[in-house]
Amino acid sequence: xxxxxxxxxxxxxxxxxxxxxxxxxxxxxxxxxxxxxxxxxxxxxxxxxxxxxxxxxxxxxxxxxxxxxxxxxxxxxxxxxxxxxxxxxxxxxxxxxxxxxxxxxxxxxxxxxxxxxxxxxxxxxxxxxxxxxxxxxxxxxxxxxxxxxxxxxxxxxxxxxxxxxxxxxxxxxxxxxxxxxxxxxxxxxxxxxxxxxxxxxxxxxxxxxxxxxxxxxxxxxxxxxxxxxxxxxxxxxxxxxxxxxxxxxxxxxxxxxxxxxxxxxxxxxxxxxxxxxxxxxxxxx
Amino acid sequence: xxxxxxxxxxxxxxxxxxxxxxxxxxxxxxxxxxxxxxxxxxxxxxxxxxxxxxxxxxxxxxxxxxxxxxxxxxxxxxxxxxxxxxxxxxxxxxxxxxxxxxxxxxxxxxxxxxxxxxxxxxxxxxxxxxxxxxxxxxxxxxxxxxxxxxxxxxxxxxxxxxxxxxxxxxxxxxxxxxxxxxxxxxxxxxxxxxxxxxxxxxxxxxxxxxxxxxxxxxxxxxxxxxxxxxxxxxxxxxxxxxxxxxxxxxxxxxxxxxxxxxxxxxxxxxxxxxxxxxxxxxxxxxxxxx
Amino acid sequence: xxxxxxxxxxxxxxxxxxxxxxxxxxxxxxxxxxxxxxxxxxxxxxxxxxxxxxxxxxxxxxxxxxxxxxxxxxxxxxxxxxxxxxxxxxxxxxxxxxxxxxxxxxxxxxxxxxxxxxxxxxxxxxxxxxxxxxxxxxxxxxxxxxxxxxxxxxxxxxxxxxxxxxxxxxxxxxxxxxxxxxxxxxxxxxxxxxxxxxxxxxxxxxxxxxxxxxxxxxxxxxxxxxxxxxxxxxxxxxxxxxxxxxxxxxxxxxxxxxxxxxxxxxxxxxxxxxxxxxxxxxxxxxxxxxxxxxxxxxxxxxxxxxxxxxxxxxxxxxxxxxxxxxxxxxxxxxxxxxxxxxxxxxxxxxxxxxxxxxxxxxxxxxxxxxxxxxxxxxxxxxxxxxxxxx
Numbered sequence: 001x002x003x004x005x006x007x008x009x010x011x012x013x014x015x016x017x018x019x020x021x022x023x024x025x026x027x028x029x030x031x032x033x034x035x036x037x038x039x040x041x042x043x044x045x046x047x048x049x050x051x052x053x054x055x056x057x058x059x060x061x062x063x064x065x066x067x068x069x070x071x072x073x074x075x076x077x078x079x080x081x082x083x084x085x086x087x088x089x090x091x092x093x094x095x096x097x098x099x100x101x102x103x104x105x106x107x108x109x110x111x112x113x114x115x116x117x118x119x120x121x122x123x124x125x126x127x128x129x130x131x132x133x134x135x136x137x138x139x140x141x142x143x144x145x146x147x148x149x150x151x152x153x154x155x156x157x158x159x160x161x162x163x164x165x166x167x168x169x170x171x172x173x174x175x176x177x178x179x180x181x182x183x184x185x186x187x188x189x190x191x192x193x194x195x196x197x198x199x200x201x202x203x204x205x206x207x208x209x210x211x212x213x214x215x216x217x218x219x220x221x222x223x224x225x226x227x228x229x230x231x232x233x234x235x236x237x238x239x240x241x242x243x244x245x246x247x248x249x250x251x252x253x254x255x256x257x258x259x260x261x262x263x264x265x266x267x268x269x270x271x272x273x274x275x276x277x278x279x280x281x282x283x284x285x
Numbered sequence: 286x287x288x289x290x291x292x293x294x295x296x297x298x299x300x301x302x303x304x305x306x307x308x309x310x311x312x313x314x315x316x317x318x319x320x321x322x323x324x325x326x327x328x329x330x331x332x333x334x335x336x337x338x339x340x341x342x343x344x345x346x347x348x349x350x351x352x353x354x355x356x357x358x359x360x361x362x363x364x365x366x367x368x369x370x371x372x373x374x375x376x377x378x379x380x381x382x383x384x385x386x387x388x389x390x391x392x393x394x395x396x397x398x399x400x401x402x403x404x405x406x407x408x409x410x411x412x413x414x415x416x417x418x419x420x421x422x423x424x425x426x427x428x429x430x431x432x433x434x435x436x437x438x439x440x441x442x443x444x445x446x447x448x449x450x451x452x453x454x455x456x457x458x459x460x461x462x463x464x465x466x467x468x469x470x471x472x473x474x475x476x477x478x479x480x481x482x483x484x485x486x487x488x489x490x491x492x493x494x495x496x497x498x499x500x501x502x503x504x505x506x507x508x509x510x511x512x513x514x515x516x517x518x519x520x521x522x523x524x525x526x527x528x529x530x531x532x533x534x535x536x537x538x539x540x541x542x543x544x545x546x547x548x549x550x551x552x553x554x555x556x557x558x559x560x561x562x563x564x565x566x567x568x569x570x571x572x573x574x575x
Numbered sequence: 576x577x578x579x580x581x582x583x584x585x586x587x588x589x590x591x592x593x594x595x596x597x598x599x600x601x602x603x604x605x606x607x608x609x610x611x612x613x614x615x616x617x618x619x620x621x622x623x624x625x626x627x628x629x630x631x632x633x634x635x636x637x638x639x640x641x642x643x644x645x646x647x648x649x650x651x652x653x654x655x656x657x658x659x660x661x662x663x664x665x666x667x668x669x670x671x672x673x674x675x676x677x678x679x680x681x682x683x684x685x686x687x688x689x690x691x692x693x694x695x696x697x698x699x700x701x702x703x704x705x706x707x708x709x710x711x712x713x714x715x716x717x718x719x720x721x722x723x724x725x726x727x728x729x730x731x732x733x734x735x736x737x738x739x740x741x742x743x744x745x746x747x748x749x750x751x752x753x754x755x756x757x758x759x760x761x762x763x764x765x766x767x768x769x770x771x772x773x774x775x776x777x778x779x780x781x782x783x784x785x786x787x788x789x790x791x792x793x794x795x796x797x798x799x800x801x802x803x804x805x806x807x808x809x810x811x812x813x814x815x816x817x818x819x820x821x822x823x824x825x826x827x828x829x830x831x832x833x834x835x836x837x838x839x840x841x842x843x844x845x846x847x848x849x850x851x852x853x854x855x856x857x858x859x860x861x862x863x864x865x866x867x868x869x870x871x872x873x874x875x876x877x878x879x880x881x882x883x884x885x886x887x888x889x890x891x892x893x894x895x896x897x898x899x900x901x902x903x904x905x906x907x908x909x910x911x912x913x914x915x916x917x918x919x920x921x922x923x924x925x926x927x928x929x930x931x932x933x934x935x936x937x938x939x940x941x942x943x944x945x946x947x948x949x950x951x952x953x954x955x956x957x958x959x960x961x962x963x964x965x
Binding site for chain 2: 089100
């Protein structure tokens with residue numbers, strides 16, 4: 001078989017997947033990136049990009065980045081602990097249920113999620129607010145609500161933490177028993193094992209997962225929309241408003257410039273992710 | 286579920302008791318001494334309790350809210366009347382259709398691809414990890430923006446454009462599930478055995494590989510369906526009335542019913558997933574964790 | 576070399592030269608070695624009785640092998656000694672003290688696992704120095720000591736590699752060096768060679784044995800491979816179903832197995848039909864010889880199985896004799912000849928290969944016994960599949 005034919009034969013089976021991803025993920029993304037530089041009347045311009053990185057849009061980026069960082073660090077830590085708790089749970093029924101639960105919650109977002117938290121601490125009839133009022137803490141009086149940046153951050157964790165659990169759990173499987181026992185036999189106490197072996201080995205995976213969380217929170221739209229209805233500047237919301245038609249004529253492509261901004265940030269994130277995964281896979285093989 | 290479970294192999298373990306020991310403390314460290322055991326247990330309880338609190342309290346709050354349909358005091362009318370609400374059945378039907386189409390295409394593409402990568406191009410595994418992680422981080426907002434920009438009008442007018450995009454969104458989850466399933470098989474050996482006995486590729490896939498990946502395939506299916514039934518952003522910006530968008534719109538009419546619908550969807554998904562995982566476990570080692 | 580110390584540790588101080596070499600600081604040499612005794616250990620996992628009143632003594636500086644089939648409890652016994660499992664009853668005595676209440680971290684025993692026990696995030700030398708680091712030995716001291724250990728296992732040139740860059744055999748040598756770095760009083764080896772290639776296994780076997788002898792360190796070695804056990808150990812303890820079958824030197828185990836299980840597990844055994852005469856003797860292959868073993872004292876006329884090794888039988892080609900050659904298998908210096916004696920009795924006889932070439936299938940041969948006393952076992956269905964020994 002000629003070299004050409006062999007190449008085709010090797011790569012052909014991947015075509016459906018590659019083609020699909022390109023057409024339905026790649027092309028839209030590229031289209032948006034190109035559109036960011038286009039004028040309404042055709043031709044190229046930087047004005048969209050300029051406007052997208054100033055004023056209220058700049059604030060939007062700042063908020064989104066801040067949110068992303070919080071939603072990367074806190075759920076990473078919480079998720080790691082929970083994943084370890086699940087991993088060491090005895091009884092496969094319990095473990096499987098918890099993992100399944102994580103799978104369900106990781107996909108649970110948007111308006112229904114917003115509803116849950118509104119019902120819990122959102123309004124005057126909210127459950128937790130009432131409980132707290134009963135023990136003397138009046139959230140309302142202190143102006144603590146979930147319709148703020150902090151509230152959005154809290155609600156996001158509902159799907160970020162399970163996402164972390166799902167992503168980091170396989171890494172725990174890679175931690176071999178014999179490492180812990182070898183360390184013990186050499187005289188290590190539990191925390192010493194974690195400090196010298198456990199955490200260093202897990203760290204690339206944890207960091208990689210944190211990056212995923214960062215990216216995931218940057219892309220979240222529905223939940224914030226439902227909670228804040230645009231009162232807090234967040235880039236995905238601002239992009240959405242361009243699709244909803246709440247936009248001045250001649251400025252449609254600013255939305256694409258915003259999208260381009262997100263794509264750039266995420267591209268950087270994913271590059272770091274790849275580097276970390278390489279390290280992780282080597283050690284946890 | 287296959288998504289989160291690795292392979293606890295028994296390779297090289299000649300002493301079955303060692304296997305028993307490993308399965309007693311699955312993958313977790315064998316902490317020696319009485320003190321070690323207890324503190325791990327306590328700590329684990331604390332973590333899970335705190336997590337439980339955070340995740341369950343809002344659920345409970347929403348549940349109580351949904352029971353307040355007819356005013357303060359409890360009534361299950363929000364639930365019993367759910368199916369009768371305006372637009373409910375159309376929305377559900379649309380979502381179901383989308384789920385079916387998405388799942389079929391998803392499996393048709395991902396199952397052979399995953400198998401092929403593992404079999405012939407293992408060096409591409411890392412590339413696959415990366416590519417399949419992309420949909421998690423590409424904002425659906427951006428995606429729908431781009432799609433609406435370039436899609437031909439013929440596609441744009443049908444809701445099945447969404448299905449095509451959902452296939453992409455589900456890739457991270459379905460790939461991980463299928464990947465875990467394939468990893469627990471000795472793929473090369475199975476394929477070699479089947480082909481040496483005269484099986485062609487199609488036969489091998491259908492009769493040898495897929496039955497052994499049953500749990501993984503089921504898992505991928507359920508995750509895909511869960512995604513479709515819960516996806517809101519793209520559907521709403523595409524102005525399609527799927528179940529999630531219906532819930533939001535209907536909230537204007539009757540918040541209690543909306544919340545009830547959300548909870549039902551959540552519960553249903555969880556029950557189905559648990560059922561699958563049980564089913565997979567009870568069936569034994571077909572493509573699941575060993 | 577500074578003395579190793581951990582505040583609440585039971586380890587013995589090692590004295591030695593100051594130039595960073597092992598020197599006189601041999602664990603065994605300086606204080607006469609550590610004695611280990613497992614007394615009456617029982618251990619239950621769920622419904623599985625892993626150990627059932629198991630007792631064994633290990634003399635100072637001795638290498639004792641625990642040999643047995645899968646599930647016999649040998650690994651459990653080792654892990655109880657190490658502190659990773661606890662026994663439900665019995666005592667674990669080291670140097671006269673019961674250490675069961677001592678956690679594994681403080682027992683100061685060097686352990687080598689079956690595989691993959693090196694810390695992947697550390698280089699080879701960092702792995703070896705790990706135990707010393709925990710004991711707050713200074714960086715230069717511990718690196719120096721780790722290097723001398725690596726030299727001992729001939730891996731000094733790989734000190735800065737990572738475990739995944741080493742072969743299986745090299746990893747195990749590093750694991751050994753790491754275990755020895757803390758100057759343990761007991762060395763525990765849990766099937767360290769089982770995951771390795773055959774050739775590497777044999778090389779490593781010799782190296783481990785040489786190292787152990789040089790350091791005179793009390794060692795417990797668990798294996799299911801009798802070749803390993805017999806070639807490496809000072810004494811071998813054969814286990815079955817959580818109990819000790821026999822403990823003896825390799826030669827004694829081979830030549831004088833006390834129970835039929837040991838006889839068949841170690842090496843190959845033939846089973847020949849015999850009849851007890853009632854006076855401690857048995858008639859087999861037309862001769863009367865002394866009978867040994869738990870079944871040797873039975874009623875006269877009892878039919879028994881007589882256990883004889885292939886090399887204890889003599890084979891002579893003769894017409895009209897008691898056997899017919901059914902197979903000849905070349906095995907190097909010796910060949911194994913299968914002879915059908917009568918109806919359902921088939922035996923294996925080891926014959927020098929030079930002679931074996933003169934044998935042909937179907938040839939008539941005479942098989943006779945070259946011993947004067949034999950081990951006797953209860954009669955067993957000879958059609959049952961018998962485990963092939965070495």
